[in-house]
Amino acid sequence: MSSKNKSISDLSQKHFSRLGEFLVSFELSKYGWNIYNPVYDEYIDLIIHKYVCKKCKKNWNQTPSLKCSKCSIDFSKSLKSKIIAKKVCLDCKNEWEGNRVQCVKCHSKDIRYIPTCHKCHSEVKMKILLCSCGSSEFVTILRTIQVKASRIEYDKETGITKRSYAVDMKPKDLISDGFHFYIWCLIDDKEQPHFLVMSVEEFKKTMGKSLKGTSFFKDQDRQHFSSVDFGKWKEYLNKFEKLE
Numbered sequence: 022m023s024s025k026n027k028s029i030s031d032l033s034q035k036h037f038s039r040l041g042e043f044l045v046s047f048e049l050s051k052y053g054w055n056i057y058n059p060v061y062d063e064y065i066d067l068i069i070h071k072y073v074c075k076k077c078k079k080n081w082n083q084t085p086s087l088k089c090s091k092c093s094i095d096f097s098k099s100l101k102s103k104i105i106a107k108k109v110c111l112d113c114k115n116e117w118e119g120n121r122v123q124c125v126k127c128h129s130k131d132i133r134y135i136p137t138c139h140k141c142h143s144e145v146k147m148k149i150l151l152c153s154c155g156s157s158e159f160v161t162i163l164r165t166i167q168v169k170a171s172r173i174e175y176d177k178e179t180g181i182t183k184r185s186y187a188v189d190m191k192p193k194d195l196i197s198d199g200f201h202f203y204i205w206c207l208i209d210d211k212e213q214p215h216f217l218v219m220s221v222e223e224f225k226k227t228m229g230k231s232l233k234g235t236s237f238f239k240d241q242d243r244q245h246f247s248s249v250d251f252g253k254w255k256e257y258l259n260k261f262e263k264l265e
């Protein structure tokens with residue numbers, strides 16, 4: 022046994038698949054997707070969704086801005102806890118800060134809370150942000166993802182790298198509802214991930230004839246391609262914008 026660290030090639034197929042899912046999730050989060058793992062679903066490994074501007078499709082900022090109306094301090098991020106809940110008596114308009122929930126002047130319990138700046142004591146206003154294109158409307162996009170993970174193929178006898186990956190899919194696995202995508206996580210010899218992103222239709226098109234066969238030959242639904250230039254699968258390399 023060598024003393025080097027455990028490497029990806031030492032992982033069992035099951036653990037390697039889980040690693041592929043993790044790497045794909047991590048990559049998707051960089052593109053602003055929220056990611057969920059459905060439990061016990063044979064074909065869907067990840068459900069992803071995000072909000073985008075209805076007009077320009079840019080990622081939508083869901084966090085409303087919280088700003089002081091006078092001194093413009095931004096409370097949206099770290100300062101939320103500094104906001105003071107000022108009270109106003111709805112009967113006599115008396116205002117105060119602190120815990121009292123009854124007006125000292127008229128003893129009314131009819132009071133309203135006003136979020137107030139701790140520095141200048143003016144009202145903090147909440148504003149739903151607009152997109153930079155000016156639009157105030159957003160839409161939700163939802164996709165289902167099947168993750169496949171492949172390592173470099175090695176010759177079983179010599180242990181020499183074949184400099185290739187394989188993709189395969191059983192024809193019964195092909196969900197074509199237009200919202201389902203495949204992401205292949207390909208791990209190279211330096212343990213770096215590469216991703217192929219494609220729709221079910223694109224997968225079928227690229228597999229071509231080998232998917233349509235009805236023979237029982239082994240490897241029928243499997244295709245091998247170069248790990249150097251990715252062959253005809255190259256057009257899907259890191260094409261995460263296809264999901265939008």
Ligand SMILES: [Zn+2]
Pocket residue numbers: 074075076077078079152153154155156
């Ligand atoms: Zn926009």
Ligand SMILES: [Zn+2]
Pocket residue numbers: 089090091092093094138139140141142143
């Ligand atoms: Zn202020």
Ligand SMILES: [Zn+2]
Pocket residue numbers: 110111112113114115124125126127128129
């Ligand atoms: Zn009062």
